[in-house]
Amino acid sequence: MQKSYYDPADLKKFGKISEWNQELGDKFFEYYGKVFEEGALTAREKSLIALAVSHTEQCPYCIDAYTKDTLQRGVTKEEMMEAIHVGAAIKSGATLVHGVQMMNKVNKLDG
Amino acid sequence: MALKSLHKRESDLANSKRQLEILSNGIFQNGELPTFKNKIAETNQFPLKAKKLEILQINVGYMCNQVCDHCHVDAGPDRKEIMTKTTMTQCLEVIKNTGAHTLDLTGGAPEMNPNFRWFVEEAAKAGIKDFIVRSNLTIIRANKKYYDLPEFFKKHNIHVVSSMPHWTRGKTDKQRGDGVFDKSIKALQDLNAIGYGMPESGLKLDLVYNPSGAFLPGDQMAMEKDFKKALKEDFNIQFHNLFAITNLPISRFLDYLIASENYEDYMYSLVEAYNPAAVKNVMCTNTLSISWDGHLYDCDFNQMLNLPVNSKAKHISKFNEELLEGREIVISQHCYGCTAGAGSSCQGSVA
Numbered sequence: 508m509q510k511s512y513y514d515p516a517d518l519k520k521f522g523k524i525s526e527w528n529q530e531l532g533d534k535f536f537e538y539y540g541k542v543f544e545e546g547a548l549t550a551r552e553k554s555l556i557a558l559a560v561s562h563t564e565q566c567p568y569c570i571d572a573y574t575k576d577t578l579q580r581g582v583t584k585e586e587m588m589e590a591i592h593v594g595a596a597i598k599s600g601a602t603l604v605h606g607v608q609m610m611n612k613v614n615k616l617d618g
Numbered sequence: 619m620a621l622k623s624l625h626k627r628e629s630d631l632a633n634s635k636r637q638l639e640i641l642s643n644g645i646f647q648n649g650e651l652p653t654f655k656n657k658i659a660e661t662n663q664f665p666l667k668a669k670k671l672e673i674l675q676i677n678v679g680y681m682c683n684q685v686c687d688h689c690h691v692d693a694g695p696d697r698k699e700i701m702t703k704t705t706m707t708q709c710l711e712v713i714k715n716t717g718a719h720t721l722d723l724t725g726g727a728p729e730m731n732p733n734f735r736w737f738v739e740e741a742a743k744a745g746i747k748d749f750i751v752r753s754n755l756t757i758i759r760a761n762k763k764y765y766d767l768p769e770f771f772k773k774h775n776i777h778v779v780s781s782m783p784h785w786t787r788g789k790t791d792k793q794r795g796d797g798v799f800d801k802s803i804k805a806l807q808d809l810n811a812i813g814y815g816m817p818e819s820g821l822k823l824d825l826v827y828n829p830s831g832a833f834l835p836g837d838q839m840a841m842e843k844d845f846k847k848a849l850k851e852d853f854n855i856q857f858h859n860l861f862a863i864t865n866l867p868i869s870r871f872l873d874y875l876i877a878s879e880n881y882e883d884y885m886y887s888l889v890e891a892y893n894p895a896a897v898k899n900v901m902c903t904n905t906l907s908i909s910w911d912g913h914l915y916d917c918d919f920n921q922m923l924n925l926p927v928n929s930k931a932k933h934i935s936k937f938n939e940e941l942l943e944g945r946e947i948v949i950s951q952h953c954y955g956c957t958a959g960a961g962s963s964c965q966g967s968v969a
Binding site: 550579 | 845890
């Protein structure tokens with residue numbers, strides 16, 4: 508029996524998702540490829556965004572892939588760490604900003 | 619950072635046969651990954667044949683003032699293999715008669731060969747038009763006797779190609795040794811000061827980028843843009859082109875891949891990135907590599923793996939352009955390094 512929910516080797520099999528639904532799989536990978544092309548943002552900037560989002564999504568496959576991708580694009584570890592702090596700040600900010608909702612409720616019920 | 623060559627450390631991997639065994643066993647033996655031969659056969663590109671000779675790449679010695687982590691030559695101050703004047707004279711005889719238009723001098727640090735300048739001057743007289751010197755840059759600042767190298771390069775209109783793994787100090791020194799970044803920057807400024815690398819200048823200065831770890835190089839043009847912006851902004855340095863070169867899994871880089879448990883993943887990355895279009899332009903099809911002792915190889919990598927040309931003419935003394943043209947290129951799994959992504963050669967991407 509598989510001992511872990513995640514297997515690093517599964518990342519290489521990502522393309523296989525198309526086997527069970529070719530049309531949607533193809534559309535997804537075409538879209539995915541297009542998103543990461545050089546555009547108004549450079550491919551390097553997009554890779555850094557993807558690295559930050561990989562962390563906020565806590566996706567081990569994505570972290571694996573975009574750590575390598577950013578390294579390949581000459582991104583330094585200082586830039587990588589700053590990018591994931593941006594993600595972490597938004598995550599924690601998103602938690603804390605709900606504190607206003609809590610405060611509103613307290614003020615209504617017990618103000 | 620390695621302080622001694624694999625040879626000096628008497629490492630198992632100093633033996634090229636051992637390297638070739640590793641490259642043929644394991645994942646390539648059990649069929650998990652296709653051999654390079656089988657892969658190029660899929661697109662009817664086997665056997666790979668040499669075309670017309672255009673570039674003579676001469677390795678004038680393995681001695682170097684640096685001991686870079688990923689050096690495929692296993693070069694360093696402890697390497698004593700140096701091309702003699704006798705072998706250089708044999709090379710000059712070939713240069714006089716060959717149709718090759720470019721002479722590409724490499725090492726080690728080619729400038730450390732005591733007859734380097736004499737050889738360049740004689741080769742110029744022998745009719746070589748395009749000179750390339752693969753300079754590690756720090757040699758220019760290593761000793762007073764080398765301070766005038768930029769002027770020497772300029773006098774002979776030598777095309778300077780220099781390694782620069784990153785535009786930041788940390789990543790450069792990690793790969794090439796402490797202090798290398800600062801010395802390289804100073805050397806680049808010296809070269810710029812006499813016209814090398816300037817936008818309209820005919821004095822060509824190109825940089826070579828190869829990754830600092832177990833990953834492939836990114837897009838050459840995008841990397842060039844980032845290098846140019848950073849070096850101009852930070853140090854007012856200019857250069858012409860950036861060549862993105864893939865690290866081939868041999869010698870010290872192979873040692874690093876195995877020690878860091880990245881070997882299999884790296885080979886998977888190379889095979890996954892295989893690009894049949896890059897095979898057409900691999901440098902071994904128009905280049906001949908000559909070792910310090912005059913032996914002939916399809917490329918500098920085959921030289922380090924002790925894989926001589928598949929021809930009766932195996933030494934510079936037996937050089938025969940007709941015999942060498944159309945020879946079958948000697949291949950192994952390291953060749954995947956030259957066919958990954960946009961391809962890789964001493965002139966950068968090929969596809």
